[in-house]
Amino acid sequence: MSDTVLYEVTEGLATVTLNRPDAMNALNDELKSALRDALRAAAADEAVRAVLLTGSGRAFCVGQDLKEHIGSLQEQGGSALHTVEEHYNPITLAIAEMPKPVVAAVNGVAAGAGAGFAFAADYRLLADSAAFNTAFAGIALTADSGISWTLPRLVGPGRAADLLLFPRSVRAAEALELGLAHKVVPADELPETAATMARQLAQGPTAAYAAIKESLAYGADHSLAETLEKEAELQLRAGASQDHRAAVEAFVKKEKPRFTGR
Structure with missing residues (x-):
């Protein structure tokens, strides 16, 4: 497993941690591949009964690593966006379709595909310092990572269109009100609370x-x-x-x- 994703299984709970804290867990190719593979491993492992997905440092995931992406655009043009098929789609499907519950512990900002991965989870627990941002229109892109499917189901088509057409930071309290979060806790309590909830699911049916x-x-x-x-x-x-x-x-x-x- 790459150092960009930490993977640990304890008593039926697989904890998957995005681990590029200095880059706010931006999704470079190494992290995307490692995350896809870790989630697939968790889905296939009969010893894993629940999954906890979180980020290290002050962000959950700010989406695509644009510093890497600009180089890919210069070399490949629009073909650089094949990463959606190669990485984002299988990551989202692994979260949404694995036959076990996935808890997203959103410890900070979750933007773009980072928000998409959280929306695909079965339960979203947010730190009070966390925030969501669709971000795509701000860089002249459309939705990916399943957001055009998950977001309308969470907040309704009208609000989904608003959040996609006019990207903005949706802080934790508003996220809870809109239905993007199930629960908000103080930031310093998030790791313990998320682990407790995920372990409870891992011990369940x-x-x-x-x-x-x-x-x-x-x-x-x-x-x-x-x-x-x-x-x-x-x-x-x-x-x-x-x-x-x-x-x-x-x-x-x-x-x-x-x-x-x-």
Whole structure:
């Protein structure tokens, strides 16, 4: 694993940390490749039951490293934006589609693709010093990293258009009000709070979480009737899990269930 991304698995929790603090975790090619590979590894590892995604230093991720990008533009022209297909798309899909919950602990500014990666997560916990910025229009680009899909679903089409056409810094308190954040905590409490929440998910019924993620994604672009059929299919799958049986038995015995993710 590259030094630009730190990857650690402890008791079922994979912590993925963007680690270019001096560059505010700007996405150069090395970091993008390492992040993609780390997330894919977490998704495929049966020992990983939840993922915590965060950044080192004072930023979560400010998006594309424009210092590197300008050189790529000079050499490749618009073809430099193939990085969207090569890096941003698989990173976003790995976050959104992995069959386990992903918590984004947004420790500072999250701009451009950095915001997109946070929006793709299942739960966003923000430091009170954090902020989001779509940023794309400011450098004459359109949305990527899934923002044109995630942002309207989080804040509605009208607000999404406003945030994309007129990029601005959305501070933590406003992000919470708009629905971009689930919870805001003091900056010095973010690491411990995020780790506690992510560990709680890692100890939970992972198979049920996977079904919930699949159900929400399916329901986002299918009819009610189709979604009801999908829910029935997923409920049969969840009902056959060891975790469901263990939870019901524990409930009857008035005990706390112990989940294995199976």
